[in-house]
Amino acid sequence: MAIVKNEKKKAGQQTLGGLYGTGKVKKRREWRGFKDTMYDYGRWLILWKKMIKISLSRGFVKGLLRYRWMYYYLSVPYMVDKFTLGQRDEILRITHTALDIIVDDVALVIKCCLRADRRTGNDKAYSEKCVLVDENAMVSFMMGFPDLVALEREVPTLFSSNLINKNSAVHYIDVAQAYGIPGDVCPMPETEAGISIEDDFVVGGKCAVQVNSTCDGSMLGNSIIANRLEKDYGIPTFQMATPLRHKEEDTQKYAAEEIKAAIRFIEEQTGAKWNWKAYFECAKRVNETTKHRWDWLDVNSTDYPQFFGAVFSLYNDTNYMGNCGRSLTFPLYDRRVDALVNKGFKNKCMIAPEYRHRCLVWGVQPQYAFDMLYWMALCWGVMPLTDMLSMVIDKPIAEEDTPENREQAYYDMAYLSENMIMRNHTHGGYKVLVDELWEHCERMNADMVMLWEHIACKALTGMHGQFEEQARKRGINLVWVAHDLCDPRIYTKQAVRDQFNLYMRTIMREEPIDPTLEVLQDDEAW
């Protein structure tokens, strides 16, 4: 592909490897030129303000003393720095805008969790209004319950704490394995199981809904959590099934019936009544999100991608799965990001001095835990156009309240669930995992695929040979980068980067744009 050169000289420091030391945090903040450094520093201060605010919320101090995972949140600013590496101008502002709402959203979840938690905040009346939902659930079945809280207690405990500190899951993985769960299963549900075995989740809520969204391991691990909830805490738990072959017509009725059953269960347990008006309002917001996301992907199909990397993925994840149109704030941020994306595109804003390759990032990704995608662009000029987990919802759902649409709505909620972040490509047959990758490559003019090979994800590795052979046939450069998701003991950060470095040097025969980034001594970093 033709190399795209940055017409503007990048302000501030040109090489970034010097920022990394052997400690838990970087040696110093990045110098981005006066204007961007001030902007970045201002956001950093605002972040601290948010952290102080949440630390004053009900049950926070008790939670800090009770839950092992709570203290990781003290290092949130490091996470934000990690995801703004090397960024300037609009790209920096897009990342900060998106991170703003992501941090707000996670802070809100923590606040709600502690408030409802019987051990800390213990607000009983509030807890009665909470429905515990699976971290991997698309909360579409909550769209018509405006007065209930979808309490995603696994998000702060596992998911977002791992964004902040890569070692956050290690202890719980060990607990699960000591219990007898094998070491070869995906460490993510294994961590959840470990947290439940150790009884380290917050306990609250009137009832719970679990899903089978991600994988066999996640589904089976849920039984440990459900038994803990029902037997030890008397919280009734419903298991909602979503079909695997979600592209097939003959599975849709099953999926819709499951949604109905979940709604019925919540109504019975909480006494709340499904509200169609609220549902269709949420549906409108979901559609707006979908439209924006596809607009951003269109921009990423040009020479000047604007919103990309881990934060693009995180933003989609939080927006769709965690909120599913329930948040009034997300559309405002969608619009702000959209304006910045358009401005950045107009100004030909770039993160690196040149883009040598246009890369699609596929597979089950650990990129939340570190800055790999930005690093690829900065070190090697490989631009990550989008990733598998962001290629989710692609059609609008019914948003007008009519009798026909009320029946259609169950199918739409099922569609959202079937296409949740971690499953719409890993399940449903090879067509959605392999064939659709090549379709996206063509649409986004990608000449390279970086395939995250999560070694314990059987759905993905089961197609290893097919990826390899089909990429070769299509003349696409395919680089495998193996990892073990939230267990950094199996592949360290540098071990992950080394795989990419090796490919770029030996197969592509290229030299890095920023050689100081090639090898970093950051194994101890959060």
Place this chain on the structure above:
Amino acid sequence: MRDLKHLNYFENLLTSAHNDLVRQAKEEGRICAASVCENVPEPLFNLPGCFGVRLTAPNTGSLDISTYYMTSFLCETSRALLERAIEGGYNFADCIIAPDGCTMINRAVENMELLNALGQGKEHFFYENMEIPFKTDENGVNLLILQCKNHILTPLKENYGIDTSDAAIRTAVREHNKICDLVNRLGAFRKEENPRITGYEFAVFTLATYVCPKDLIMDKLEETIAEVAEREPDENAYRARVLLVGAEMDDPAFVKLIEECGAFVCADRFCFGSMPGRTPIEMNESEDALTQLCRHYTYTGQCPRHMNLDKVNARRDYVDKIAREYHADGIIYNQIKFCDPWGYERATAGAALRDDYGYPVLSVDRPYNIQSSAGQMRTRVQAFVESIEYKNIKGAK
């Protein structure tokens, strides 16, 4: 005990997926429908003019090619099946109908499809993938009915002209129940204090019912039952009675290994075993056959993929019930290495059976072909048998 007359014959049938009886049925012009999982209603593969075969890969050695396609982290069952398919070992099949039961088996069959590993030269060969219910409820039953219609009955009818009428399904279920009856009568001998059949022998006969045309083995099974009924049992032939629980297990050598260590495998609760796979299907005349069949499979299935909590806990009760019925002293939970569903089920149910139900439990993972790791397994089973003996001695005191 004296050797059973037909044991060697049945053992030979198990040495190849393309065994003599499969060849015979194919020569008779019958259609062979292959499958890979217990969650597919088996009688539908045995409609008139058709016979079903659960694929196995006996004597598996190298898994190099399938490991390239699926990496070393997928379970050896899925890799062994793919390897055998690539080698051309399943070209006798006229179609393969695979459930999306677990991810790994699903990927194995998808690789077969993408590599055109089956059906070469067969104009009407087809691959079908089915969605299988995740829960034991009526929504699941309705799903299974639709899936069976769309992915088994319609393609069999359209491609091979198989009669898929209600009457044909009832005939197939009747034949299925005959096999179940034979297997269960044979299995009942294991309840005796001095059993007249070994766990290994029973595993061989039972496995044959999954991998051979059923009608072609019925007479020999009848003869075997009569022979076992007259057989003189050995006294004190074992040191402990164990119930074997777990995943896909089509390797009777594993049962043999356990029995060589002094344990008698008194009951089997695994895929390819008699429980629940050989539970008779009860039918009435008032409801259509397909619905009843699908209800049976949805509710009697013991696969860990069934995720509703009452079913999760019912699986443990089921194991406890079998253990009591067959007087088991201990339970061996096994999984094939890298199997996610059974990895969790083994850990959680094993712990529950030990802590809540009070059984000694051995929890192990194993390779597809036990011969590749026989020494390690032998040591673990020996230690387990000793621990049961020790417990019994302590209990007696």
